[in-house]
Amino acid sequence: MKLITHIDFDGICCAALFIRKFGSSVDITYATVQEAKQLSKDNFQVDYTCDLPKVSQSVNIDHHKTNYEDLYNSNRITNKDLVVPNAPSATDLVYDYFAYPNDPIAEEIKELGHLADIALLPAEYKPLDIVLNMNVEDLSFLRDISELLAKKGRMILETQWLKDHHSKVVAAYHKTHQVIKSFLDTHSLIPRVVIIDSRNIIPGKLAKEVFKPLFDRGTVIIALIYKKSNNEPTRVSFRVTKTEQEKYDVSAVAKHFGGGGHRMAAACTPNLSDIPDEIINQLKTIMKTTDTVEFFSLGTNM
Numbered sequence: 001m002k003l004i005t006h007i008d009f010d011g012i013c014c015a016a017l018f019i020r021k022f023g024s025s026v027d028i029t030y031a032t033v034q035e036a037k038q039l040s041k042d043n044f045q046v047d048y049t050c051d052l053p054k055v056s057q058s059v060n061i062d063h064h065k066t067n068y069e070d071l072y073n074s075n076r077i078t079n080k081d082l083v084v085p086n087a088p089s090a091t092d093l094v095y096d097y098f099a100y101p102n103d104p105i106a107e108e109i110k111e112l113g114h115l116a117d118i119a120l121l122p123a124e125y126k127p128l129d130i131v132l133n134m135n136v137e138d139l140s141f142l143r144d145i146s147e148l149l150a151k152k153g154r155m156i157l158e159t160q161w162l163k164d165h166h167s168k169v170v171a172a173y174h175k176t177h178q179v180i181k182s183f184l185d186t187h188s189l190i191p192r193v194v195i196i197d198s199r200n201i202i203p204g205k206l207a208k209e210v211f212k213p214l215f216d217r218g219t220v221i222i223a224l225i226y227k228k229s230n231n232e233p234t235r236v237s238f239r240v241t242k243t244e245q246e247k248y249d250v251s252a253v254a255k256h257f258g259g260g261g262h263r264m265a266a267a268c269t270p271n272l273s274d275i276p277d278e279i280i281n282q283l284k285t286i287m288k289t290t291d292t293v294e295f296f297s298l299g300t301n302m
C-alpha cells in the first residue's frame with residue numbers, strides 16, 4: 001500500500017488514518033503541491049493521493065477546488081476518487097472513504113484534521129501545531145508524528161515526545177509574536193486588505209502566525225509573503241477572514257500566479273518582480289470598491 005499525502009496537518013491526519021486502517025507497513029511519501037505535480041509528471045506510482053492533486057493513476061482523496069476543476073477538465077477523475085471541493089478537510093474524506101466503526105482514536109484523528117484545516121485548532125493543540133510547522137522539512141519527523149497520532153489520537157498531546165520537541169521551538173515562537181505585536185502597535189490604521197512581507201524578519205515556518213493577529217485587527221484579506229527556508233522560493237499565502245468567507249475568492253488570485261487552493265485559503269509562487277504591485281492589482285480584481293489595500297514589511301516601523 002503506497003500513499004502520497006500533503007506535508008501539512010490535514011495530510012498528516014490522513015496518513016494517521018491510513019496507518020490506523022492498514023498498519024505501519026503503509027509506504028508514505030510526504031509532499032508539497034508542487035512536488036506532487038512533478039511526481040505525477042514523472043509517473044510516480046502510488047495507490048492513493050491525499051490532500052494533494054492526483055498523482056499518476058492513484059485514487060485521489062482531496063478537497064481542493066482547483067484540483068477538482070483540473071481533474072474534471074482533464075478527464076482524470078474516476079468513480080474511485082473522492083474529491084469534494086467543499087469538504088472541510090481531506091481527513092474527513094479519508095474517514096468517510098474507509099469507515100472506522102467503533103474506533104474512538106480514528107474519530108479523534110478526524111476531529112483534529114478537520115479543526116486544523118478550517119483554522120480552528122483548539123489552544124491545547126498549539127504545541128503540536130508549532131512543532132509540526134518547525135519540523136515540516138524533516139520527513140522522518142513527519143512519519144513519526146503520523147505513527148504517534150495513529151497510535152494515540154489526541155493523547156499525543158500528553159507525550160514526552162511532544163513536550164521535548166516543544167521546548168526546543170518555543171523561544172522562536174514567542175519572539176515571532178513579539179515582532180508581530182510591535183508591528184501592530186506601530187500601525188494604528190490597518191487596511192481591509194493587507195500584503196505583508198515577513199521575509200528575513202520572522203522564521204518562514206512561523207510566518208503564518210501573522211494571520212490571526214491581523215484578522216483580529218479587522219483585516220479581511222491577507223497576502224503573506226514568506227520563504228519556508230533560505231533555499232526555498234518566495235511564496236505568497238492568501239487568507240480570507242472567517243466572517244467574510246462568502247464574499248471573496250482568493251483561489252482566483254493564486255491561480256493567476258500559477259498556484260491554487262480554496263476560496264478562503266490559497267497560495268502561489270509568483271515571480272519576484274510581481275511583488276507587490278502585480279499582487280495588489282490582482283487582489284483589486286476580487287476586492288469591493290470600498291476596501292482599502294496596503295503593502296507592508298513586517299519589520300518596518302511606520
Ligand SMILES: [Mn+2]
Nearest residue numbers: 010051090117
Ligand atoms: Mn487540506
